[in-house]
Amino acid sequence: MSALLETSDLTIRFGGLTAVDSFNLAISEGELFGLIGPNGAGKTTVFNMLTGVYLPTEGAVHFDGNLINGKNPVQVARLGISRTFQNIRLFDELSVLENAMTGAHQHSKINLFDSLLRTPRHYREEKRQRDRAYELLEFMGLEDRAGLPAKQLPYGHRRKLEIARALATEPKLICLDEPAAGMNSGEKVELSQLIRKIRDELEITVLVIEHDMKLVMDICEKIQVLDYGKTIALGTPSEIQNDKQVIEAYLGGE
Ligand SMILES: Nc1ncnc2c1ncn2[C@@H]1O[C@H](COP(=O)(O)OP(=O)(O)O)[C@@H](O)[C@H]1O
Ligand SMILES: [Mg+2]
Structure with a gap:
Protein backbone atom coordinates (compact mmCIF):
# COMPACT_ATOMS: atom_id res chain seq x y z
CA MET A 1 0.00 0.00 0.00
CA ILE A 81 -3.42 18.80 5.14
CA SER A 82 -4.36 20.87 8.15
CA ARG A 83 -2.34 21.83 11.23
CA THR A 84 -2.21 23.51 14.60
CA PHE A 85 0.63 25.68 15.85
CA GLN A 86 3.05 25.25 18.74
CA ASN A 87 2.29 28.88 19.61
CA ILE A 88 -1.49 29.10 19.49
CA ARG A 89 -2.80 31.34 16.73
CA LEU A 90 -6.40 32.43 17.23
CA PHE A 91 -8.36 35.58 16.45
CA ASP A 92 -8.73 36.88 20.02
CA GLU A 93 -11.56 39.32 19.31
CA LEU A 94 -13.67 36.84 17.32
CA SER A 95 -16.00 34.42 19.06
CA VAL A 96 -15.13 30.79 19.60
CA LEU A 97 -17.61 29.80 16.87
CA GLU A 98 -16.24 32.39 14.44
CA ASN A 99 -12.73 31.11 15.04
CA ALA A 100 -13.82 27.58 14.20
CA MET A 101 -15.57 28.95 11.09
CA THR A 102 -12.36 30.51 9.78
CA GLY A 103 -11.20 26.96 9.13
CA ALA A 104 -14.34 26.18 7.13
CA HIS A 105 -14.10 29.46 5.16
CA GLN A 106 -10.68 28.51 3.92
CA HIS A 107 -12.30 25.49 2.36
CA SER A 108 -15.28 27.37 1.01
CA LYS A 109 -16.89 26.36 -2.25
CA ILE A 110 -18.46 29.77 -2.85
CA ASN A 111 -16.81 32.21 -5.23
CA LEU A 112 -16.34 35.96 -5.09
CA PHE A 113 -19.47 36.52 -7.20
CA ASP A 114 -21.63 34.63 -4.67
CA SER A 115 -20.23 36.46 -1.68
CA LEU A 116 -20.35 39.94 -3.20
CA LEU A 117 -23.92 39.57 -4.40
CA ARG A 118 -25.05 37.64 -1.30
CA THR A 119 -26.65 35.01 -3.48
CA PRO A 120 -28.80 32.22 -1.94
CA ARG A 121 -25.79 29.99 -2.49
CA HIS A 122 -23.76 32.33 -0.29
CA TYR A 123 -26.25 32.05 2.59
CA ARG A 124 -26.56 28.30 2.19
CA GLU A 125 -22.80 27.88 2.26
CA GLU A 126 -22.42 30.18 5.27
CA LYS A 127 -25.06 28.22 7.16
CA ARG A 128 -23.35 24.95 6.26
CA GLN A 129 -20.03 26.30 7.56
CA ARG A 130 -21.62 27.57 10.77
CA ASP A 131 -23.36 24.23 11.41
CA ARG A 132 -20.17 22.28 10.72
CA ALA A 133 -18.11 24.59 12.97
CA TYR A 134 -20.67 24.15 15.77
CA GLU A 135 -20.60 20.36 15.39
CA LEU A 136 -16.83 20.44 15.71
CA LEU A 137 -17.09 22.59 18.86
CA GLU A 138 -19.42 19.90 20.24
CA PHE A 139 -16.93 17.24 19.22
CA MET A 140 -14.18 19.08 21.13
CA GLY A 141 -16.47 19.82 24.11
CA LEU A 142 -16.47 23.60 23.54
CA GLU A 143 -20.09 24.20 22.48
CA ASP A 144 -20.97 25.92 25.77
CA ARG A 145 -18.41 28.61 24.93
CA ALA A 146 -19.40 29.16 21.30
CA GLY A 147 -20.40 32.81 21.82
CA LEU A 148 -17.46 33.90 23.98
CA PRO A 149 -14.57 35.94 22.56
CA ALA A 150 -11.67 33.52 22.06
CA LYS A 151 -9.47 35.61 24.36
CA GLN A 152 -11.67 34.64 27.33
CA LEU A 153 -10.96 30.94 26.94
CA PRO A 154 -8.56 29.30 29.37
CA TYR A 155 -5.38 27.94 27.85
CA GLY A 156 -6.37 24.28 27.49
CA HIS A 157 -9.57 25.29 25.70
CA ARG A 158 -7.64 27.53 23.33
CA ARG A 159 -5.61 24.51 22.25
CA LYS A 160 -8.81 22.55 21.67
CA LEU A 161 -10.31 25.42 19.66
CA GLU A 162 -7.27 25.40 17.38
CA ILE A 163 -7.89 21.72 16.74
CA ALA A 164 -11.60 22.41 15.99
CA ARG A 165 -10.55 25.08 13.50
CA ALA A 166 -8.06 22.72 11.84
CA LEU A 167 -10.77 20.05 11.57
CA ALA A 168 -13.15 22.54 9.94
CA THR A 169 -10.99 22.53 6.81
CA GLU A 170 -12.11 18.90 6.36
CA PRO A 171 -8.57 17.52 6.16
CA LYS A 172 -7.39 14.02 5.31
N1 LIG B 1 13.28 30.42 9.92
C1 LIG B 1 14.37 29.94 10.54
N2 LIG B 1 15.57 30.58 10.42
C2 LIG B 1 16.67 30.09 11.04
N3 LIG B 1 16.68 28.99 11.81
C3 LIG B 1 15.52 28.32 11.96
C4 LIG B 1 14.30 28.75 11.36
N4 LIG B 1 13.31 27.89 11.70
C5 LIG B 1 13.89 26.97 12.49
N5 LIG B 1 15.21 27.22 12.66
C6 LIG B 1 16.15 26.41 13.42
O1 LIG B 1 15.97 25.06 13.09
C7 LIG B 1 16.18 24.23 14.22
C8 LIG B 1 14.99 23.36 14.47
O2 LIG B 1 13.93 24.15 14.98
P1 LIG B 1 12.47 23.58 15.23
O3 LIG B 1 12.00 22.89 14.01
O4 LIG B 1 11.64 24.70 15.73
O5 LIG B 1 12.73 22.52 16.40
P2 LIG B 1 11.70 21.69 17.29
O6 LIG B 1 10.32 22.00 16.81
O7 LIG B 1 12.08 20.26 17.09
O8 LIG B 1 11.92 22.12 18.70
C9 LIG B 1 16.51 25.15 15.39
O9 LIG B 1 17.91 25.23 15.53
C10 LIG B 1 15.91 26.47 14.93
O10 LIG B 1 16.59 27.56 15.52
MG1 LIG C 1 8.72 22.86 17.75
Whole structure:
Protein backbone atom coordinates (compact mmCIF):
# COMPACT_ATOMS: atom_id res chain seq x y z
CA MET A 1 0.00 0.00 0.00
CA SER A 2 1.40 3.41 -0.86
CA ALA A 3 1.63 6.05 1.84
CA LEU A 4 -0.79 8.96 2.22
CA LEU A 5 2.15 11.22 3.13
CA GLU A 6 5.69 10.53 2.08
CA THR A 7 8.83 12.63 2.23
CA SER A 8 12.01 11.74 0.40
CA ASP A 9 15.35 13.05 1.61
CA LEU A 10 13.73 16.23 2.84
CA THR A 11 16.41 18.78 3.75
CA ILE A 12 16.35 22.44 4.74
CA ARG A 13 19.25 24.74 5.52
CA PHE A 14 19.12 28.11 7.22
CA GLY A 15 22.47 29.71 6.44
CA GLY A 16 25.04 27.27 7.81
CA LEU A 17 22.54 25.25 9.85
CA THR A 18 21.00 22.10 8.39
CA ALA A 19 17.81 22.09 10.47
CA VAL A 20 16.37 18.96 8.81
CA ASP A 21 18.69 16.53 7.05
CA SER A 22 17.59 13.86 4.53
CA PHE A 23 14.37 13.22 6.39
CA ASN A 24 12.23 10.29 5.22
CA LEU A 25 8.74 9.85 6.57
CA ALA A 26 5.93 7.57 5.41
CA ILE A 27 2.48 7.70 6.95
CA SER A 28 -0.32 5.40 5.83
CA GLU A 29 -3.93 6.44 5.66
CA GLY A 30 -5.61 6.01 9.05
CA GLU A 31 -2.41 5.91 11.07
CA LEU A 32 -1.85 7.74 14.35
CA PHE A 33 1.80 8.69 14.02
CA GLY A 34 4.11 10.48 16.48
CA LEU A 35 7.10 12.68 15.72
CA ILE A 36 9.28 13.30 18.77
CA GLY A 37 12.72 14.58 19.63
CA PRO A 38 14.54 17.02 21.91
CA ASN A 39 13.99 20.78 21.60
CA GLY A 40 15.47 22.19 18.41
CA ALA A 41 15.52 18.76 16.72
CA GLY A 42 13.63 20.13 13.68
CA LYS A 43 10.09 18.86 14.33
CA THR A 44 8.23 22.14 13.75
CA THR A 45 10.44 22.78 10.71
CA VAL A 46 9.23 19.46 9.27
CA PHE A 47 5.61 20.61 9.76
CA ASN A 48 6.46 23.90 8.06
CA MET A 49 7.78 22.00 5.03
CA LEU A 50 4.75 19.68 4.96
CA THR A 51 2.32 22.61 4.97
CA GLY A 52 3.92 24.98 2.44
CA VAL A 53 5.32 27.43 4.99
CA TYR A 54 8.95 26.59 4.16
CA LEU A 55 10.29 25.47 0.81
CA PRO A 56 12.70 22.56 1.32
CA THR A 57 16.28 23.11 0.15
CA GLU A 58 16.29 19.55 -1.19
CA GLY A 59 13.95 16.59 -1.35
CA ALA A 60 10.22 16.22 -1.83
CA VAL A 61 6.92 15.87 -0.01
CA HIS A 62 4.19 13.81 -1.65
CA PHE A 63 0.67 13.78 -0.27
CA ASP A 64 -2.23 11.83 -1.70
CA GLY A 65 -0.69 11.78 -5.16
CA ASN A 66 0.35 15.45 -5.17
CA LEU A 67 3.77 17.07 -4.91
CA ILE A 68 3.51 19.49 -1.98
CA ASN A 69 6.77 21.42 -2.16
CA GLY A 70 6.28 24.58 -4.17
CA LYS A 71 2.66 24.95 -3.06
CA ASN A 72 1.60 27.66 -0.61
CA PRO A 73 -0.20 26.98 2.70
CA VAL A 74 -3.68 27.69 1.28
CA GLN A 75 -3.10 25.29 -1.63
CA VAL A 76 -1.79 22.64 0.76
CA ALA A 77 -4.85 23.05 3.01
CA ARG A 78 -7.12 22.59 -0.02
CA LEU A 79 -5.34 19.33 -0.83
CA GLY A 80 -6.22 18.08 2.66
CA ILE A 81 -3.42 18.80 5.14
CA SER A 82 -4.36 20.87 8.15
CA ARG A 83 -2.34 21.83 11.23
CA THR A 84 -2.21 23.51 14.60
CA PHE A 85 0.63 25.68 15.85
CA GLN A 86 3.05 25.25 18.74
CA ASN A 87 2.29 28.88 19.61
CA ILE A 88 -1.49 29.10 19.49
CA ARG A 89 -2.80 31.34 16.73
CA LEU A 90 -6.40 32.43 17.23
CA PHE A 91 -8.36 35.58 16.45
CA ASP A 92 -8.73 36.88 20.02
CA GLU A 93 -11.56 39.32 19.31
CA LEU A 94 -13.67 36.84 17.32
CA SER A 95 -16.00 34.42 19.06
CA VAL A 96 -15.13 30.79 19.60
CA LEU A 97 -17.61 29.80 16.87
CA GLU A 98 -16.24 32.39 14.44
CA ASN A 99 -12.73 31.11 15.04
CA ALA A 100 -13.82 27.58 14.20
CA MET A 101 -15.57 28.95 11.09
CA THR A 102 -12.36 30.51 9.78
CA GLY A 103 -11.20 26.96 9.13
CA ALA A 104 -14.34 26.18 7.13
CA HIS A 105 -14.10 29.46 5.16
CA GLN A 106 -10.68 28.51 3.92
CA HIS A 107 -12.30 25.49 2.36
CA SER A 108 -15.28 27.37 1.01
CA LYS A 109 -16.89 26.36 -2.25
CA ILE A 110 -18.46 29.77 -2.85
CA ASN A 111 -16.81 32.21 -5.23
CA LEU A 112 -16.34 35.96 -5.09
CA PHE A 113 -19.47 36.52 -7.20
CA ASP A 114 -21.63 34.63 -4.67
CA SER A 115 -20.23 36.46 -1.68
CA LEU A 116 -20.35 39.94 -3.20
CA LEU A 117 -23.92 39.57 -4.40
CA ARG A 118 -25.05 37.64 -1.30
CA THR A 119 -26.65 35.01 -3.48
CA PRO A 120 -28.80 32.22 -1.94
CA ARG A 121 -25.79 29.99 -2.49
CA HIS A 122 -23.76 32.33 -0.29
CA TYR A 123 -26.25 32.05 2.59
CA ARG A 124 -26.56 28.30 2.19
CA GLU A 125 -22.80 27.88 2.26
CA GLU A 126 -22.42 30.18 5.27
CA LYS A 127 -25.06 28.22 7.16
CA ARG A 128 -23.35 24.95 6.26
CA GLN A 129 -20.03 26.30 7.56
CA ARG A 130 -21.62 27.57 10.77
CA ASP A 131 -23.36 24.23 11.41
CA ARG A 132 -20.17 22.28 10.72
CA ALA A 133 -18.11 24.59 12.97
CA TYR A 134 -20.67 24.15 15.77
CA GLU A 135 -20.60 20.36 15.39
CA LEU A 136 -16.83 20.44 15.71
CA LEU A 137 -17.09 22.59 18.86
CA GLU A 138 -19.42 19.90 20.24
CA PHE A 139 -16.93 17.24 19.22
CA MET A 140 -14.18 19.08 21.13
CA GLY A 141 -16.47 19.82 24.11
CA LEU A 142 -16.47 23.60 23.54
CA GLU A 143 -20.09 24.20 22.48
CA ASP A 144 -20.97 25.92 25.77
CA ARG A 145 -18.41 28.61 24.93
CA ALA A 146 -19.40 29.16 21.30
CA GLY A 147 -20.40 32.81 21.82
CA LEU A 148 -17.46 33.90 23.98
CA PRO A 149 -14.57 35.94 22.56
CA ALA A 150 -11.67 33.52 22.06
CA LYS A 151 -9.47 35.61 24.36
CA GLN A 152 -11.67 34.64 27.33
CA LEU A 153 -10.96 30.94 26.94
CA PRO A 154 -8.56 29.30 29.37
CA TYR A 155 -5.38 27.94 27.85
CA GLY A 156 -6.37 24.28 27.49
CA HIS A 157 -9.57 25.29 25.70
CA ARG A 158 -7.64 27.53 23.33
CA ARG A 159 -5.61 24.51 22.25
CA LYS A 160 -8.81 22.55 21.67
CA LEU A 161 -10.31 25.42 19.66
CA GLU A 162 -7.27 25.40 17.38
CA ILE A 163 -7.89 21.72 16.74
CA ALA A 164 -11.60 22.41 15.99
CA ARG A 165 -10.55 25.08 13.50
CA ALA A 166 -8.06 22.72 11.84
CA LEU A 167 -10.77 20.05 11.57
CA ALA A 168 -13.15 22.54 9.94
CA THR A 169 -10.99 22.53 6.81
CA GLU A 170 -12.11 18.90 6.36
CA PRO A 171 -8.57 17.52 6.16
CA LYS A 172 -7.39 14.02 5.31
CA LEU A 173 -4.36 14.55 7.54
CA ILE A 174 -4.14 16.72 10.64
CA CYS A 175 -0.74 17.74 12.04
CA LEU A 176 -0.76 18.70 15.72
CA ASP A 177 2.27 20.63 17.03
CA GLU A 178 2.55 20.01 20.78
CA PRO A 179 -1.20 19.96 21.44
CA ALA A 180 -0.74 19.14 25.15
CA ALA A 181 1.71 21.96 25.90
CA GLY A 182 0.49 23.93 28.91
CA MET A 183 -2.32 21.49 29.74
CA ASN A 184 -2.82 19.98 33.18
CA SER A 185 -2.94 16.21 33.63
CA GLY A 186 -6.75 15.98 33.48
CA GLU A 187 -6.81 17.99 30.25
CA LYS A 188 -4.09 15.73 28.80
CA VAL A 189 -6.16 12.60 29.44
CA GLU A 190 -9.13 14.22 27.73
CA LEU A 191 -6.93 15.35 24.83
CA SER A 192 -5.63 11.79 24.33
CA GLN A 193 -9.21 10.57 23.98
CA LEU A 194 -10.05 13.37 21.56
CA ILE A 195 -7.05 12.63 19.34
CA ARG A 196 -8.08 8.97 19.19
CA LYS A 197 -11.64 10.01 18.30
CA ILE A 198 -10.34 12.24 15.49
CA ARG A 199 -8.76 9.19 13.94
CA ASP A 200 -11.43 6.59 14.82
CA GLU A 201 -14.65 8.55 14.32
CA LEU A 202 -13.72 11.32 11.87
CA GLU A 203 -11.36 8.89 10.10
CA ILE A 204 -8.62 11.49 9.77
CA THR A 205 -4.96 10.46 9.72
CA VAL A 206 -3.04 12.08 12.59
CA LEU A 207 0.57 13.22 12.84
CA VAL A 208 1.42 14.56 16.29
CA ILE A 209 4.49 16.27 17.70
CA GLU A 210 4.43 16.04 21.47
CA HIS A 211 6.82 16.31 24.40
CA ASP A 212 4.61 14.52 26.87
CA MET A 213 6.00 10.98 26.57
CA LYS A 214 3.11 9.32 28.36
CA LEU A 215 0.62 10.86 25.91
CA VAL A 216 2.74 9.94 22.87
CA MET A 217 3.32 6.37 24.03
CA ASP A 218 -0.38 5.96 24.91
CA ILE A 219 -1.88 7.10 21.63
CA CYS A 220 0.65 6.61 18.81
CA GLU A 221 0.98 3.39 16.87
CA LYS A 222 4.26 4.34 15.28
CA ILE A 223 6.83 6.89 16.38
CA GLN A 224 9.74 8.51 14.58
CA VAL A 225 12.48 10.24 16.55
CA LEU A 226 14.41 13.25 15.28
CA ASP A 227 17.65 14.51 16.79
CA TYR A 228 19.66 17.38 15.27
CA GLY A 229 17.54 17.18 12.11
CA LYS A 230 18.15 13.46 11.54
CA THR A 231 16.01 10.40 12.16
CA ILE A 232 17.55 8.29 14.92
CA ALA A 233 14.74 5.78 15.42
CA LEU A 234 11.42 4.58 13.99
CA GLY A 235 9.20 1.98 15.60
CA THR A 236 6.39 1.08 17.93
CA PRO A 237 6.12 2.84 21.32
CA SER A 238 7.79 -0.07 23.12
CA GLU A 239 10.60 -0.25 20.56
CA ILE A 240 11.20 3.49 20.93
CA GLN A 241 11.16 3.38 24.74
CA ASN A 242 13.88 0.74 24.72
CA ASP A 243 16.03 2.26 21.98
CA LYS A 244 19.52 3.08 23.26
CA GLN A 245 20.06 6.02 20.90
CA VAL A 246 16.71 7.54 21.84
CA ILE A 247 17.45 7.23 25.55
CA GLU A 248 20.85 8.87 25.00
CA ALA A 249 19.32 11.73 22.98
CA TYR A 250 16.85 12.47 25.76
CA LEU A 251 19.22 12.03 28.67
CA GLY A 252 22.15 13.84 27.03
CA GLY A 253 24.31 10.78 26.50
CA GLU A 254 24.42 9.54 30.06
N1 LIG B 1 13.28 30.42 9.92
C1 LIG B 1 14.37 29.94 10.54
N2 LIG B 1 15.57 30.58 10.42
C2 LIG B 1 16.67 30.09 11.04
N3 LIG B 1 16.68 28.99 11.81
C3 LIG B 1 15.52 28.32 11.96
C4 LIG B 1 14.30 28.75 11.36
N4 LIG B 1 13.31 27.89 11.70
C5 LIG B 1 13.89 26.97 12.49
N5 LIG B 1 15.21 27.22 12.66
C6 LIG B 1 16.15 26.41 13.42
O1 LIG B 1 15.97 25.06 13.09
C7 LIG B 1 16.18 24.23 14.22
C8 LIG B 1 14.99 23.36 14.47
O2 LIG B 1 13.93 24.15 14.98
P1 LIG B 1 12.47 23.58 15.23
O3 LIG B 1 12.00 22.89 14.01
O4 LIG B 1 11.64 24.70 15.73
O5 LIG B 1 12.73 22.52 16.40
P2 LIG B 1 11.70 21.69 17.29
O6 LIG B 1 10.32 22.00 16.81
O7 LIG B 1 12.08 20.26 17.09
O8 LIG B 1 11.92 22.12 18.70
C9 LIG B 1 16.51 25.15 15.39
O9 LIG B 1 17.91 25.23 15.53
C10 LIG B 1 15.91 26.47 14.93
O10 LIG B 1 16.59 27.56 15.52
MG1 LIG C 1 8.72 22.86 17.75
